[in-house]
Amino acid sequence: MAKKMKTEAKVLRQELLADGIYDMWLEVPFAADVKPGQFVGVYPVNKSTLLPRPISICEVDTEKSAIRLVYRVVGSGTAEFAGYAQDDVVMVLGPLGNGFPLEAAEGKKVVVMGGGIGVPPLLETVKRVSAAKVSAVMGYRDNGTFLSDEFSKYSEMHIATEDGSVGTKGNVIDAMKADNIECDVIFACGPMPMLRAIKAYASKVGAKAYLSLEERMACGVGACLGCICKTKEVDEHSHVNNARICTDGPVFDADDLEM
């Protein structure tokens, strides 16, 4: 695993992608080491803040040594990030976490499933995965279906929207059923109710599911034990039924999780 670092990152460009969703490219020295599904901690400049904001890596440009972050403004930290412009410099901690196990997908029928702001980390995943077939099933609130055009380039694209404005009305599981999508392996990221439903669905259809979790974090490097999730078996590091999302995850085999 690549060595983690806290480093300066130059903003290469930033634009508004959908309502409250921003798209920012950062030049970082560790871009070439990034694995799909990993994340970075971005530090607000505001001196009243202490902690890095965990944001998943959407895409990597190795030539420009850059990473792409697609994030939603949810608080004062991300609101600050939304104001960054080209050539601004921001402090970043990374690369963090394990990433999706791409080897589990080789030669299989793979479905990547994203919900809302869980969609972005799956883009680099579909770009790199080598599988017999790659489908993407993405769930959105409404017709702000950010990144869906880009997924179409690398995978067979299916959309679910809560208001029914695009694709299947409902959630990603509804779209799986409506569009009759087969899968051996699922890579997913999204809100907890969606991930729970995917775990249940995978177990019903006999597929393997790998889920990327989210939690409030402090250190981001596995020391503070702030961001744990419950595991079925006693975890090797903690020796209790807790795994660290920032370090042992964020991606877990659904079978290992107590959700």
Place this chain on the structure above:
Amino acid sequence: MNTTVEIAGVKFKNPVMTASGTFGSGMEYSDFVDLNKLGAVVTKGVANVPWPGNPVPRVAEVYGGMLNAIGLQNPGIDVFVERDLEFLKKYDTKVIVNVCGKSVEDYLEVVERLGDEKRVDMLEINVSCPNVKEGAIAFGQNKDALFDITEKIKKVAKQPIIMKLSPNVTSIAEMAKAAEAAGADAISLINTITGMKIDIYKRKFALANKTGGMSGPAIKPVAVRMVYEASHAVNIPVIGMGGIANAEDAIEFIMAGATAVAVGAMNFHDPYTTEKVVDGIEEYMKKYNVEDINDIRKIV
């Protein structure tokens, strides 16, 4: 130039330590920091058996700091000795093991178990964690209870003991005196200040535990005041902590009366903080002609 400090016969190459619970056992931060440069690594609290800790969310940011309610999750003493202590054997730094428990017997079991571990230089007794229902702070908010547990631990401990005190008390001087009277070799303070945060949009507590311990730069003035009061109330050494972000902060604690200092929550802000504080203290000493770090202790 002398940066070494001595506490209960243990010599530290410099006064900079890690605050328990913010640095694991050093493994996670060894990607960022050369542990050999630190005065000591103070490990995350360890109990006689594994503890699962509290439900999530366990952390929340607040203005100038953070709240945590981890609940002393730890793998238990057996794994700690086999894995964490073994890891620390590779480094030339002092090791202080933070010990927690639900009952006096729990503490004694861990203290006795560590007695023959040569890698352990000192023990820090956690009687101040505000986030667990039993033990910890229950021993640290009443001076008779503090005296009692300190005395019992001192009887069985083979390494010198540091009692880690809570700021959530009426008189820190009284607590410091009780620890000293019971035989503590040193005291460390402050642990976190009990706090609360409410998410007004979700209409919920930010932490599953409702309350948490506050740390970070916002608590520093409280910590400096308490280190000053405690170090003027007792003759045993004081290890000062609470919001230390840089060498200036560390020197402020030393001038208030601390023999050594520890970096806590700021490790989360900048994983290189401990090393920067070590370097910054040396730069300060050079610039202001301080021959010996011990010369500026209690100078105010």
